Structures are given as structure tokens and as C-alpha cells.
Amino acid sequence: xxxxxxxxxxxxxxxxxxxxxxxxxxxxxxxxxxxxxxxxxxxxxxxxxxxxxxxxxxxxxxxxxxxxxxxxxxxxxxxxxxxxxxxxxxxxxxxxxxxxxxxxxxxxxxxxx
Amino acid sequence: xxxxxxxxxxxxxxxxxxxxxxxxxxxxxxxxxxxxxxxxxxxxxxxxxxxxxxxxxxxxxxxxxxxxxxxxxxxxxxxxxxxxxxxxxxxxxxxxxxxxxxxxxxxxxxxxxx
Numbered sequence: 001x002x003x004x005x006x007x008x009x010x011x012x013x014x015x016x017x018x019x020x021x022x023x024x025x026x027x028x029x030x031x032x033x034x035x036x037x038x039x040x041x042x043x044x045x046x047x048x049x050x051x052x053x054x055x056x057x058x059x060x061x062x063x064x065x066x067x068x069x070x071x072x073x074x075x076x077x078x079x080x081x082x083x084x085x086x087x088x089x090x091x092x093x094x095x096x097x098x099x100x101x102x103x104x105x106x107x108x109x110x111x112x113x
Numbered sequence: 114x115x116x117x118x119x120x121x122x123x124x125x126x127x128x129x130x131x132x133x134x135x136x137x138x139x140x141x142x143x144x145x146x147x148x149x150x151x152x153x154x155x156x157x158x159x160x161x162x163x164x165x166x167x168x169x170x171x172x173x174x175x176x177x178x179x180x181x182x183x184x185x186x187x188x189x190x191x192x193x194x195x196x197x198x199x200x201x202x203x204x205x206x207x208x209x210x211x212x213x214x215x216x217x218x219x220x221x222x223x224x225x226x227x
Contacts, residue, residue, distance in 0.1 A: 044203070
């Protein structure tokens, strides 16, 4: 059974700080990793994907992947109150369908003004 | 157009009703998905359509019946649902094959079964 684990939080950071969100996965053969943001009552929004070990940066967001440790993280620099949401880590389950994902339970982030 | 559009946004139905959820995308994606999300839980995969053919059914009860009329449209037909089926139903689409770039979700249909 493939699993994706996240700390459910809540994670509270002050405005302007760096928020660090972490995720581990059980299937060593997993190839593709995603971070989704979900505001309360809304649908998940894809914010980052990463395939290779190392860092991938997009604006204020940096995704980090360490396949040896089966660990994915998301850093949000200069956190804003508008970043307050639940962040879902997801892993592609393979089989050829790109959107066949297994999600972690999500980490609720609160950015305090 | 990078949107996945779902209708209706909200639906209340009785346990004896028949209703349908609709989803449309115009991104040229050849894979479409139905996910179910209960409150404070992550999305869970229900069905995958690849090139208009059902490729994955995650042991979903037969009271949920998917249909893919063409590569842009996906329906979910509902019949004899139970109150525990109340949830946010999410449609998604993606490219098919190659490295995964993830799924793009519609805004969802919030379903209440009474």
C-alpha cells in the first residue's frame, strides 16, 4: 500500500517568515511529486511539481526532493496571510496516468499578520 | 483556456433521486478523473478515463456510474446514494503518458445527500 505522510499541523508562522512543509512517501519507485494548495471550501490548486533530486524554485516557492530519504518538502519564502491554506503533498501512482495521485492528509498553514 | 469546469457547483439530492455531475475541459488533455473529498480529508481517486476509455475504477460502488462521451467531457451519474456519499466531488484532467505533470482540478461539486 503506497502511502504519503504529512504533519497535519496547524503550522503557524509570522508574516514574512519562511514556512517549511514536509512530506514522506513509502514507495521507493515513485517518480513524480506534487504540492497542491487548497483554500477552505475550494478545490486543490497545483503549485509545484518535481521529478529530480535537489531543489526547484518558482517565485517564493521552493520544492526539495531527496529520493534516497523518500522525502519531499516545500519552502515558502516571505510568507503572506494569503498563503494560509492546507498544503497537500501528492505522489503519482504510476501506470501511465499523470493525474493518478495519492495525497497526503495535508498540512494546514496559518500565516499571522 | 486552462480551466476544468464542473456543474453544478452545489447539489442536494434525496436517496431515491437520479442526478448527474458534469465536467468539461478544453486543454487537450486525454486523461480525466473523478476524485471524492470528504471534509478534512485528502482527495481520493474514484475513476480514471484514458483516451475516453475507463482505465481505473477504484472499487467504487455501482451507484456511481461514470461516462466519458468525448475527450472533453466527463459525467458522473448518481443513483440511490447514501448520506455518507455527501462530499466534494472533484473532476480533474491531465496529459496522458510521459513524466507526470499532475492533475488540474475543477472547482468541484459539493454534494449533499438527504
